[in-house]
Amino acid sequence: MSAREEPALVVDRLTKRFGDRLAVEDVSFGVAPGEVFGFLGPNGAGKTTTVRMLATLIRPTAGTARVAGLRLEPGNGVAIRRRIAVMTESPGLYLRLTVAENLAYFAGLYELERPRERIERVLAAVDLTSRAHDLCLSLSKGLRQRVALARAMLSEPAIVFLDEPTAGLDPVASREVHGLIGGLRERGVTVFLTTHRLEEAERLCDRVAILNTRLLTIGRPDELRDRLFTKTLVVRIAAPLAEPEAVFAVPGVDRWRADGPGRYLLTVADARVAAPAVTRALVAAGADVLSLAEAQHSLEDVYLELVDGDGGGAR
Amino acid sequence: MSRRRIAAVVRKEVREFRRNRFVVGTMGVLPLVFLVSPLVTIFRVPDSASGTQVKAAVGVISLLMLIIPVVLPPVIAAYSVVGERDQGTLEPVLTTPVPAGELLLGKAAAAFLPSVGLAYVIYAVVLVAIRVGAARVVRAVVFHPPELLAQLLFVPLLALWSIWLGIAVSTRASDVRVAQQLATLAGLPVLGFTSLISFQVVTPSVPLTVGLALALLAVDVAAARVVARLFDRERLITGARGARPVRRARSATRATG
Numbered sequence: 001m002s003a004r005e006e007p008a009l010v011v012d013r014l015t016k017r018f019g020d021r022l023a024v025e026d027v028s029f030g031v032a033p034g035e036v037f038g039f040l041g042p043n044g045a046g047k048t049t050t051v052r053m054l055a056t057l058i059r060p061t062a063g064t065a066r067v068a069g070l071r072l073e074p075g076n077g078v079a080i081r082r083r084i085a086v087m088t089e090s091p092g093l094y095l096r097l098t099v100a101e102n103l104a105y106f107a108g109l110y111e112l113e114r115p116r117e118r119i120e121r122v123l124a125a126v127d128l129t130s131r132a133h134d135l136c137l138s139l140s141k142g143l144r145q146r147v148a149l150a151r152a153m154l155s156e157p158a159i160v161f162l163d164e165p166t167a168g169l170d171p172v173a174s175r176e177v178h179g180l181i182g183g184l185r186e187r188g189v190t191v192f193l194t195t196h197r198l199e200e201a202e203r204l205c206d207r208v209a210i211l212n213t214r215l216l217t218i219g220r221p222d223e224l225r226d227r228l229f230t231k232t233l234v235v236r237i238a239a240p241l242a243e244p245e246a247v248f249a250v251p252g253v254d255r256w257r258a259d260g261p262g263r264y265l266l267t268v269a270d271a272r273v274a275a276p277a278v279t280r281a282l283v284a285a286g287a288d289v290l291s292l293a294e295a296q297h298s299l300e301d302v303y304l305e306l307v308d309g310d311g312g313g314a315r
Numbered sequence: 316m317s318r319r320r321i322a323a324v325v326r327k328e329v330r331e332f333r334r335n336r337f338v339v340g341t342m343g344v345l346p347l348v349f350l351v352s353p354l355v356t357i358f359r360v361p362d363s364a365s366g367t368q369v370k371a372a373v374g375v376i377s378l379l380m381l382i383i384p385v386v387l388p389p390v391i392a393a394y395s396v397v398g399e400r401d402q403g404t405l406e407p408v409l410t411t412p413v414p415a416g417e418l419l420l421g422k423a424a425a426a427f428l429p430s431v432g433l434a435y436v437i438y439a440v441v442l443v444a445i446r447v448g449a450a451r452v453v454r455a456v457v458f459h460p461p462e463l464l465a466q467l468l469f470v471p472l473l474a475l476w477s478i479w480l481g482i483a484v485s486t487r488a489s490d491v492r493v494a495q496q497l498a499t500l501a502g503l504p505v506l507g508f509t510s511l512i513s514f515q516v517v518t519p520s521v522p523l524t525v526g527l528a529l530a531l532l533a534v535d536v537a538a539a540r541v542v543a544r545l546f547d548r549e550r551l552i553t554g555a556r557g558a559r560p561v562r563r564a565r566s567a568t569r570a571t572g
Contacts (some may be wrong), residue, residue: 018553055410058549078412086410094327096334101327109411110324151407206426 006069008033008159008190009054016049023049026063031192031207033158035186039194039206042307045211047171047194048089049072052193055086082110084156089164090223091148095137099128099147102136110155122150126180142173149180159190165171165255166200198300216306224302232295233266233275234259238288247285250276250277265295316420320413324421325428332391332429341390342429346383346437353379354444362450370515373456376441377513378506380466383434385476385505389498391426396551397488406552415546419482423539425480427471434470460520465512468524472531473509477502479538486545506539 001159009031011300014216016024024046031037036145041047052058054067056077068083070138093102100119107115123129126146145165152160162181166174174197181204185190195201201208202221207216217224239245248256248266256266263275271294282289332338353376360372399405407420445457456462481498488494511517512527 051406052552056548057406057409057552059396077413081410082412084410086407087357088403088406090408092403092405094331094404095402096331097327101330105323105327106407106411108326109408109413111317111412148407 004096005033007031008068010066012064014053014065015061016053017061022213027215029209029218031190033190034188035206036191036204038201038208039211039305040196040201040208041211046213047211051163051194055084055161056080083157084159085152085155086161087148087152087165089167091144093136093144093147093201096137098133100132103151106151106154112155118154122153128148142169145177159192160184161192163194165196198303210303210306212307229273230267233268233271234295235264235292236290237262238290241287247281251280252277317417319345320417324418325425328422328425331495338391340537341452343501345387346433349383350437350440353441357445357453360450360453362452365454369452369456374514378500378510380438381469381509382475383437384430384470384497385502388426388430388474388477389481389502390495392478393485394491395422395482396485397494398491400551401491409548419543419546423478427474431471431474438466461524464521465519465524468528471507472528472535475535476538477507480540483542483545541566
């Protein structure tokens, strides 16, 4: 984000309480224009509530936000909704209307110029031109999700909120939706993606935030991994070492432990420094090295580490 | 107020009604009942009938004609909000720039046009039938100008009242069927008012009719405002009332527009 460019979203200590239940607590983050931002968390963590607050559907109990450059306040509801689009978890289509009629309705609500052209364009983008005059009732779940995405793109919003866009879809349909989200990124649209599919977030998002009523962490997926987990080298050799403590006493290795016969886990500060030294030491010790690799932690590991360790949240 | 957005809502609603068998069935069958029943009653009245008999028969017709705008619109109006919530279409609509007032006005117009259109068509058919085949004594009472004016003015105004009532129930109900039943029931007290005129307990005169019509219009406008206030986005989405700020003075309190 350049210094001049205003963030697409700025959220400051946003809180939502429903009666005695705290749904979202003191959540703060910013999203840059054009960024694909993942919002992760277990069921009941407050993801949808946060989206609804930012989309002006429900009122925050406390905190402030700026959405697409506008302050989240009563007088700005219509103006904010003009600049955003929300794809809810359920596609929310009028099943007795055709695909084109559904889109025409929303084009009318946004008062779009040249609605027919816009509808043709978004239908082409989601590859549904041939189904334009089919009743939505006749579409599969995956196709309905594509129509909902077309509807979200119709007004050319600055920010698109996608709430669990692949929930309940099969892998092929999910992959198609991922492709469409990639298309939004290419157009420079800011995407706010709530999901609990971690591989989806890892694949699509520039940054992710993990929420469990309150914000647990935020950053790039690789940053979060580095921040949360020590670097580990996994060594596999043909036979166990006679004196492993002597072999692994090399620069860069902080500690080590055996993890099965001929398998060792080495905690290192920097894998690029430690790996060559460990290789040399193993060869010098006459070991037959089968493999030596850095252990990969997925976003799922990060998520589970944070959410499982967080006693106070939802779930 | 955007006419384009309201027109979009009306177009969408009418398309949906046309493809909804329940709505089409109700809008088709009920008016037939209201058409056949008064004609049978009226053609039984002989020229020799007493003034009381004629008044009673014409009163039934008049009442039935005024029941149509009270009974038909809630079928549609009661569905308008809770029906959308049930099928998951309400939230996407509420994320668009359409203000609550325009959305409700569009929904009310979509219920108003077919109901009032049908009521007028049925009334016209009844009038023609009476003109052609009813006894002279009946014709003299039916084609009484204040009576005709009352029908013309009260039909749309009663329909509007029923529609706002239906939408009001729809914004608070949890189920479509419950909303439709409640809205129809809630509209019934109005029939007391229409009965007074139909059975000429209150003899309609032009000034009285116009005065009552203006009073009904004022009630309709007030009802529209009340319904717009009842339309709480947060309540509709989450089932909970909108929160009041409790923690910081700078908090955002109402983010709807």
